[in-house]
Amino acid sequence: MMFVSNLESIKLRLASTEEILDWSYGEVTKPETINYRTQRPEKDGLFCEAIFGPTKDYECYCGKYKKVRYRGVVCDKCGVEVTKASVRRERMGHIKLASPVSHIWFLKGVPTRIGIVLDISLQKVEEVIYFISYIIIDVNEEAKQEILEEIEDEYKTRVKAAKNEVKRIEKNEKKQEKLLKEKLDELKDAFKKAKDELASLTLFKVLSENEYHRLALKYGEVFEAGTGAETVKDLFEKMDLDQEIKVIEEDLKVKKSVSDQKSMLRRLKLLKSLRKSGVRPEWMFLDVLPVLPPDLRPMVQLDGGRYASSDLNDLYRRVINRNNRLKYLLEINAPDVIVRNEKRMLQEAVDALIDNKMRKGTTTQASTGGRRLLKSLADMLSGKQGRFRQNLLGKRVDYSGRSVIVVGPKLKLSECGIPKKMALELFKPFVIKKLLEKELAYNVKTASRLIEDEGDEVWASLEEVVKEKLVLLNRAPTLHRLGIQAFYPILIEGEAIQLHPLVCTAFNADFDGDQMAIHLPLSKNAQEESKQRMLSSKNLLKPATGDPIAIPTKDMVLGCYWLTKVIKKGKGEGKIFKDRKEALLAYNLGIIDIRAKIKIDKEGKLIETSAGRIIFNETLPEDFPYQNEIMNSKNIKKVIGKLIEDYNDGIVEILDNIKKLGFEWCTRSGITWGMVDLVTPKEKPGLIKEAEKKIKEVEGYYEEGLLSKDEKKTQVIEIWKNVKTEIEKLVPKYISEGPVYDIVDSGSRGSWSQPVQMAGMKGLVANPAGEIIELAIKDSYKEGLSVLGYFSSTHGARKGTADTALRTSMSGYLTRRLVDVAHDVI
Template structure:
């Protein structure tokens, strides 16, 4: 109880619940003493039971909920534990921390990649204990109180001390929402006078930050070990690669791209075009003395052999690249700069690339300013062809309406045709707009360099906005023919508002759905850690040249970073030996060859118990080196799949509500359907028998597929009935196998698993999810999906218990099952037998080995009750269990035994039975 102002008290709901139990218990005691009639005693016992039930879990019986004042349900013991505000998630898994601050972020163009600007006032507060220690050490004050007063006065000595203290310190910056590990990075703080936090431009992509009012939190790692980890693992210059795909995440963007594009562009009409120089140094001298323009095409070394055409700007650009890198002689766009950074990281590593990135940034900013490129409304050209194109479209639409009024078209067909006409017209207008832009026009330079915008936006600015969507995501027949420059009519503005509002609503709702999927993925895979170097397995999976319908599928990208299961030969030459990692060069060589299938190690087939091995995982994509023992690959996999999830939420890809058609069954809901192993909405029919298609015929509203097969030695015609509207994938006379898809639609995973087994099922899951991500242009390594699929297959159902303590019908983890069987086998007993099962990620997380992790995920009360009844022991294998009880996580340096962990000796425990009599009595 807490006393409030005005003489009132705030009290815990538990007091109320306990009071009811005590009152009813006392009343029952009195009634029994008075020998009251049975009816009254039974009623009192029922009420007592209800009071006890309500104390334990008030939500379990909705009919007899205990309320306060007849309105709010009282918060029982179970309610205190469960849910987002419960003890597990609110207090044990996430805590508020000291030595932290937050502020608005602004760009710091002068900062190096691993620096951040920290407001002096904030830094002084964050590092206060360190400053106090130094003040006392220098005897500027004689006790902590005086030292604090000195700090509050902010005297010059204090600032000098602060500068010294932060010289070798790192701070962590975090931008919410923290979707993947790159959302928290370490930086060297630089004291600034402002009140904003400054961050270097190239980390914006990793943080997904922009400068329109975003805020960031700062945290100080206090211990020496924490500082060492911040420096060695979390420093921004050591996190240039995306763990999801291995692509560079510290890429030049916006004005840096514009500056580099301007610098490396060739202009035939520029001063000094066509001049010849013996060396690049000579050309640089000519530019410095104003004999040639920066973009004039010039020839270098024409008299010797390797003469080439270049420009002074390109020579300047190459001066910042490493000497042995070779001469980069092309106009730099966003894509080419991104490729350049990837090549630099591959060749010189992350440490060797950071200085080049800083140099590219400086150069880009300088020449973006020098170029003087800017644009206004007058730079947008007039579009004379537009009126004719729109008139033509209206004539065609008039014809469509004529066909419709004559009854030749349905409403659906009319809509489809009208929308198609408007979309084609918008494309033509867009093409015309692009043609009218002069080559030297500012807008053209901005688009061509890839620094900002696209021709699609130009189409809307100068041409027409085009077809917009309504709140259901369907295209509206009435297209917006005005451009943004001309301005919209009232009706057009109203029509556009539909799509714009839908995008905002969808984004808000979708973010929550994507977050929930990420949470389930984290929970199912959080215990997957690299436990050993090599599990010595002889099994693996095959990667095929054929992408199976995946957009922009790359055989080389799928092979790179994997461990070869067997020697990979092209002709007679062995390119990669068994157990070696396939690097990018070898992968590209394989892609150019005629090999259609390569066998590699995979997390799915790894034999390591309670984790996976380094060989089966391959390269750590975020570091571009073999994965270390102790790496939490499960969490990385979940983050890599969950982080781009928000992009998959919207059913249509839009630019401000512009309609671009996309299959509705795709996107995040489909990813969720696959990972949860649910029965899909439009389910495909699978053949349960091997045979030949005998007939496909329509009967009323149904379509019948007949298969001639042999069942138990007898010929039999098996028939499948499907809706007539369903597309059939087979023809009469075709041979069919068990588990073959007969109709269009999504496959039920449980049925596929039953008919075709584990290998076909995991291949289907990976292919389906990858297809969805690839269609959105998201690069995602297959190994992350394999880690999740491993967890979906990580449980077995006990069929026979043998001499083990396992119960028939129970679902147990595969690792525990193997462990128990090994122990029984060693004792010469009878081993248990299992049946493989496929669980969705939610169910797999609830059946996790550690009950603490399962309880903190979902169904808290049920998990705790079941664990208590079974007397389960949590061996603290996963990460969540260790966070809950406040131990260092068994990953990274701790797992490898590199960190000095000081164990506090505990006093020997004595049970009540062993204790001396006086203690037991007392």
């Protein structure tokens, strides 16, 4: 038996007909799969038990031999070997083709291997293989020389005859010369054409059908030509690789053009590689087609009695049907046209089986309706869902789960909420151990049954098991180290995983349907490593830059901003307090507004602050400098950076307190906004009128020829840019108070460009080529876009979406290649 550990290396190479027959356990001659009455495989069909092995362990097809004692016996009645049913995953069959066909990878792959061996282009090789053109397979040099001599003799005879004829017709010497020259030129051209035509008849030259028929009539005995894969295969069989290599090496010594040398070197490299690996070029053609084991292309019965079948069965069925029809046509000596067409169809059927996507224009589609492409053998191997990446390189992990994520605002930074049912499945072995320890069950079987019943004692045991254990959460794509972090699980009701809001930035997660995977580190060492290195509370800095990454965002920032913003003429403005406690007492008694400007004594000095700022500072350590400024995202980031630097131990609690404070005051602030909050500047119509006036002037200059088209476009764009800049300055002034200003100024969401587009004007947009369209969109979203403006803006929106998809796939592929290359290093 072959074990993976015994293998030193694996080499992929072409298989000869003998090797394919050696793999095979029998010939598949019928396209049938399963008998609709008996529900058993058809004999000699694609699921035949005599070829591929029994469908039931140690039982032949007819039932004569049953049980393991008859292992290895071949039934004399049905021909099935009594063995395990698992051999149906290993045993291959074969189809004996009535005519050889080419392997599509070596024909249409870039560069075309068959084309390189023949030294002709892909297009010409395809024409020969698909019976459109002919290829010269033999040239009789003696006959060629004889015909050349005959042509020369005929030319001399005709020249003599022409001279005599001219003398007879024309007596005037000058006219005689002119007429003779015309006649001789005509003969010379005809002679040259015939000579060149004959010289062009060389080995491997491709002729169109018309050329072939014309030249065959003239020089039938000089050359022999054929068409189809059979012809090219015969050529390859006769080819002596050593001789071909010798000829190319001799030719390379003679000076040739760079392109000729390049093609010769490419051909030489391929021929030497074939010789070195012991592969014959004719193996690129198939006389015998291997048939995949049936359990790798299964047919499954559905509830309604219908069958779901692998696409490969359809593709094999087409090959067998066409092959059987071709055999019949050859037996009855059908006309050449019909036989050739059937051979071409067989070639196309085999192409579709091997690689359906490689066939340009003529892909084979499913017969079940729709326009779905059938999955060929190559599709089963290639791509993300293929055998290599999905099964061989892909890893499936035990003790893992997956669910949608929701926000857990009450969680601590190092915690995550895990649904009880998910946790029970993840921690099952530990729960079983706990149940056995408590003597609630006496063996694994009864403990498993208790778990299935989900009794109170099971949930109690689960609570005990989960304590002090860590789980890993991962969100794909894992683009940096913080894509996987460790958390202490908190058991919750429901089906979704709860995630702490501060770790969302590191995971690049949001709560619009994102999913996350959960893994359980099993050993003590794994748990310890998770605690020391992967715990979310120990991964507060971004690995790339060292900046804080677990920082409040969105609602949390907005809450802190609103709380620490000082307003004019607030209740109790100007009041002076002895210390923070007195100020907070006054706020609690309703004497002052939380955002009113007040003064408090700070180390013998009076400082202007607000009750809100005092409340914010209560979340910070006592010895931390008093933060007497508005807490927008920038300032919060600065504060947290300083806290991480100086107060490493208590930082997690501080972060949780800031989060809690932010959410609370965002809720209590009641911040919201509507259309009324977006005020369009009064100056806008005047600015646009002035711009249009300037543009008219520019267009006038252009029409007079004072400006080129490009200069006109540049000036128009510049005018609109200036208008947009003016409006950008005006919009914040008009909405300097109110929720929109607070949301943007706090840095919790958006930027000023968005209110400018909503209340001011959309401005200039670019087309898909990246060029700025000179027709600016004058309207704002509040006013509503014109038809022209709407269509101009769709350009950018569509391009943005397409670019995002393309960029993501390209960067993902680059990452994959880098990881594959660095496998040995890691």
